[in-house]
Amino acid sequence: MSKSTYSRRRVLKSGALSGAALAMPTIFTASSASAFTNEPTGDTVTFGFNVPQTGAYAEEGLDELRAQELAVEHINGIGDGGMLNTFSSKALDGTGLMGKRVTFVTGDTQTKSDVARATAQSMIQKDGVIMINGGSSSGVAVAVQGLCQEAGIIFMAGLTHSNDTTGKDRKANGFRHFFNAYMSGAALAPVLGNAYGADRRAYHLTADYTWGWTQEESIVASTEALGWTTTNKVMTPVGAGDFSSYIAPVLNSGADVLILNHYGADMVNSLTQAVQFGLRDKQVNGKTFEIVVPLYSELMAAGAGANIQGVYGSMNWNWQLQDAGTQAFVRSFGEKFGFPPSNAAHTCYVQTLLYADAVARAGSFNPCAVAEALEDLEFDGMGNGPTTYRGADHQCFKDVLVMKGAESPTSAYDTLEIVEITPRAQVEYDPEHPMFTGGALGECNPGA
Amino acid sequence: MDAIIIQILNGLDKGSAYALIALGLTLIFGTLGVVNFAHGALFMIGAFCAVTMQKLLTLSTQTIDPEKVDFLGKPLVVDTPYVVNWFGPETGAAIIDWAVPLAILLAIPVMILIGFVMERGLIKHFYKRAHADQILVTFGLAIVLQEIIKYFYGANPIPSPAPAVFRGSLDFGVWIGFEANQIIYPYWRLVYFAFSAVIIGGVFAFLQFTTFGMVVRAGMADRETVGILGIDIDKRFTLMFGLAAAVAGVAGVMYVPILSPNYNMGMDFLVLSFVVVVVGGMGSLPGAVLAGFLLGILQSFASMNEIKSLIPGIDQIIIYLVAIIILLTRPRGLMGRKGVMEG
Numbered sequence: 001m002s003k004s005t006y007s008r009r010r011v012l013k014s015g016a017l018s019g020a021a022l023a024m025p026t027i028f029t030a031s032s033a034s035a036f037t038n039e040p041t042g043d044t045v046t047f048g049f050n051v052p053q054t055g056a057y058a059e060e061g062l063d064e065l066r067a068q069e070l071a072v073e074h075i076n077g078i079g080d081g082g083m084l085n086t087f088s089s090k091a092l093d094g095t096g097l098m099g100k101r102v103t104f105v106t107g108d109t110q111t112k113s114d115v116a117r118a119t120a121q122s123m124i125q126k127d128g129v130i131m132i133n134g135g136s137s138s139g140v141a142v143a144v145q146g147l148c149q150e151a152g153i154i155f156m157a158g159l160t161h162s163n164d165t166t167g168k169d170r171k172a173n174g175f176r177h178f179f180n181a182y183m184s185g186a187a188l189a190p191v192l193g194n195a196y197g198a199d200r201r202a203y204h205l206t207a208d209y210t211w212g213w214t215q216e217e218s219i220v221a222s223t224e225a226l227g228w229t230t231t232n233k234v235m236t237p238v239g240a241g242d243f244s245s246y247i248a249p250v251l252n253s254g255a256d257v258l259i260l261n262h263y264g265a266d267m268v269n270s271l272t273q274a275v276q277f278g279l280r281d282k283q284v285n286g287k288t289f290e291i292v293v294p295l296y297s298e299l300m301a302a303g304a305g306a307n308i309q310g311v312y313g314s315m316n317w318n319w320q321l322q323d324a325g326t327q328a329f330v331r332s333f334g335e336k337f338g339f340p341p342s343n344a345a346h347t348c349y350v351q352t353l354l355y356a357d358a359v360a361r362a363g364s365f366n367p368c369a370v371a372e373a374l375e376d377l378e379f380d381g382m383g384n385g386p387t388t389y390r391g392a393d394h395q396c397f398k399d400v401l402v403m404k405g406a407e408s409p410t411s412a413y414d415t416l417e418i419v420e421i422t423p424r425a426q427v428e429y430d431p432e433h434p435m436f437t438g439g440a441l442g443e444c445n446p447g448a
Numbered sequence: 449m450d451a452i453i454i455q456i457l458n459g460l461d462k463g464s465a466y467a468l469i470a471l472g473l474t475l476i477f478g479t480l481g482v483v484n485f486a487h488g489a490l491f492m493i494g495a496f497c498a499v500t501m502q503k504l505l506t507l508s509t510q511t512i513d514p515e516k517v518d519f520l521g522k523p524l525v526v527d528t529p530y531v532v533n534w535f536g537p538e539t540g541a542a543i544i545d546w547a548v549p550l551a552i553l554l555a556i557p558v559m560i561l562i563g564f565v566m567e568r569g570l571i572k573h574f575y576k577r578a579h580a581d582q583i584l585v586t587f588g589l590a591i592v593l594q595e596i597i598k599y600f601y602g603a604n605p606i607p608s609p610a611p612a613v614f615r616g617s618l619d620f621g622v623w624i625g626f627e628a629n630q631i632i633y634p635y636w637r638l639v640y641f642a643f644s645a646v647i648i649g650g651v652f653a654f655l656q657f658t659t660f661g662m663v664v665r666a667g668m669a670d671r672e673t674v675g676i677l678g679i680d681i682d683k684r685f686t687l688m689f690g691l692a693a694a695v696a697g698v699a700g701v702m703y704v705p706i707l708s709p710n711y712n713m714g715m716d717f718l719v720l721s722f723v724v725v726v727v728g729g730m731g732s733l734p735g736a737v738l739a740g741f742l743l744g745i746l747q748s749f750a751s752m753n754e755i756k757s758l759i760p761g762i763d764q765i766i767i768y769l770v771a772i773i774i775l776l777t778r779p780r781g782l783m784g785r786k787g788v789m790e791g
Contacts, residue, residue, distance in 0.1 A: 058602075058603035239716065241713070241716050244458045244461065244706075244748075248454040248458055252450060252451065265605045265708070268607075269707055272708060276636065277617055278616065278617035303604050305609060334519060340519045411518070411519075
């Protein structure tokens with residue numbers, strides 16, 4: 001009778017370790033045959049478009065999806081090619097990507113971080129996507145970017161404006177083309193100074209989450225640098241609906257400017273209600289009371305109707321720009337869908353093309369090769385003038401638009417007018433600027 | 449002092465909406481014993497009746513303006529509303545301007561019809577089921593209604609302004625002895641408060657002073673005895689469901705200049721209104737109205753910077769905090785009747 005050398009405790013420990021290894025999600029491990037996560041093996045390669053298709057930002061998400069679909073068509077050689085005709089890089093020739101036809105799957109983030117992570121994870125695990133693009137909220141973008149970093153997938157952020165996305169939450173596998181709150185402040189402040197003077201008292205109402213906090217911080221810093229004072233900063237719950245309780249104290253606060261750090265339906269409601277409370281008819285400190293909405297979107301402008309007239313804000317891009325890239329994209333999009341694209345659609349379209357271009361130039365789908373091809377990329381012809389994808393933080397630097405609600409719009413699409421194209425030099429900053437510190441890109445993760 | 453008065457006005461305004469929705473919830477619960485979680489959706493559908501009226505009044509003929517171009521550089525298609533063609537530019541524009549109040553004429557029959565269909569088609573099958581089942585099915589119905597509205601109208605808020613004459617704000621302070629420009633309050637919010645008072649008064653008068661209302665009240669107190677007397681109380685209760693839907697609907701119509709309608713707006717009001725009903729006392733109509741205004745005012749005060757600096761986040765929890773305190777000290781709510789939801 002032989003005596004076993006395995007104790008019960010040892011068997012249990014071995015079993016537990018084996019079980020844990022088997023249970024470990026496959027997205028965090030590459031198969032032995034692959035050099036990186038979801039290496040394409042057939043004649044197609046799949047992109048994942050993770051956008052809000054239900055919930056408060058659904059309209060914006062659906063517009064992003066239209067643009068993403070258009071970008072895939074252009075990469076595959078369908079349609080008129082859009083911005084591929086004006087893009088300074090000529091690596092994409094309309095025959096797919098590295099001999100493979102591009103397909104895509106979509107996920108509905110519902111603008112909820114947990115749902116967005118779940119849909120992204122499903123796209124990575126079940127659909128084998130090689131890249132994820134999309135989003136209409138910074139909270140969602142930060143969450144999905146973190147997941148993509150862990151999984152070894154490239155994340156090409158959609159609409160995300162918080163400084164944190166390429167600041168404290170920056171990741172080596174994540175890239176942002178959209179501008180950020182710091183840039184909004186840097187572009188807006190001089191225009192506000194010219195329009196309203198250097199002696200103003202500002203009252204901030206701010207959405208209580210990452211984007212609102214960083215936008216408030218940025219706008220406070222840029223307006224105080226002008227000489228303005230900040231009388232109060234009040235956090236408001238996201239989705240508050242009725243903001244009257246927050247607007248009423250503004251009336252006799254001594255402030256003569258109200259800055260609404262709100263987005264989407266919150267901005268529509270807070271601006272509408274502020275106008276109803278007569279703020280824009282008020283005279284305070286011998287000046288006309290003004291309202292500023294630092295971040296605009298076309299859909300918000302449509303929702304706010306006439307209340308937006310004369311109100312300043314900023315945008316990443318607008319269809320009314322006259323450069324060749326913008327006109328090519330607007331023509332493609334407008335012919336296909338019957339209306340001009342939003343700036344959310346534009347950034348997703350550009351990000352999809354930029355990713356594909358980087359793959360073509362790198363000659364590989366390996367996320368680390370793609371990341372290297374994107375870092376410090378200089379390009380033009382995509383609607384914002386000469387642009388750099390800065391390698392230090394994966395943030396695009398380009399011109400920023402200062403907008404104003406049109407006084408007499410001629411259609412449903414020109415409710416905003418371009419006041420100024422702020423040159424990119426004015427919105428640039430050091431990667432270690434205090435508003436962007438606290439995080440590090442880390443190492444690119446190929447998932448191997 | 450001026451800040452306190454403004455917050456009281458705000459509270460009355462918010463309370464008006466809560467009270468109107470809670471009134472309908474209570475009418476349905478008191479008559480049919482159903483906890484209707486689709487009631488917020490009825491408020492939302494009312495709001496979209498206003499949007500529909502705007503769309504109907506702006507139905508247009510299309511002509512080509514060869515001198516102007518659209519965003520693609522093609523000749524511009526110009527829309528001219530039929531009402532402008534029929535009544536001339538000034539009268540036509542005035543009719544379109546009054547789309548929101550005019551929408552009440554559309555909302556009343558539409559909401560009564562929806563109420564009828566909801567009650568006969570679905571909810572009557574759940575009368576004898578547990579409240580949990582009722583909540584589940586009506587909550588599901590609310591989501592279905594939301595998605596239907598989103599399919600037809602999209603997810604973006606739709607601007608629905610008040611008539612131009614009510615778009616400004618009133619210098620309320622000078623009426624009560626304050627200096628000019630100290631207490632400014634939007635005209636439309638005052639209109640909404642007055643409108644709510646009329647609707648609430650009308651519902652109470654209907655229940656108090658009509659034979660129909662008397663029978664309904666008797667049925668709410670003792671359904672079986674009224675049935676034994678040969679009165680078809682079920683039919684009257686169905687009509688009350690329609691009435692409750694209409695109250696929620698017109699509350700939604702008149703709220704759209706304050707809150708641009710979107711498909712999700714009903715859910716925000718539903719939860720708060722349900723708390724209002726519980727605080728007021730399940731089945732108590734005066735309790736629902738009283739609690740609606742009380743919680744509206746408390747919520748407004750809790751949003752004041754001075755209060756929030758003392759207790760951060762209090763504006764988000766005040767209603768639930770008060771609900772807990774009231775239910776601990778008065779388990780039936782402020783004006784709840786004995787025996788309701790106690791069996």
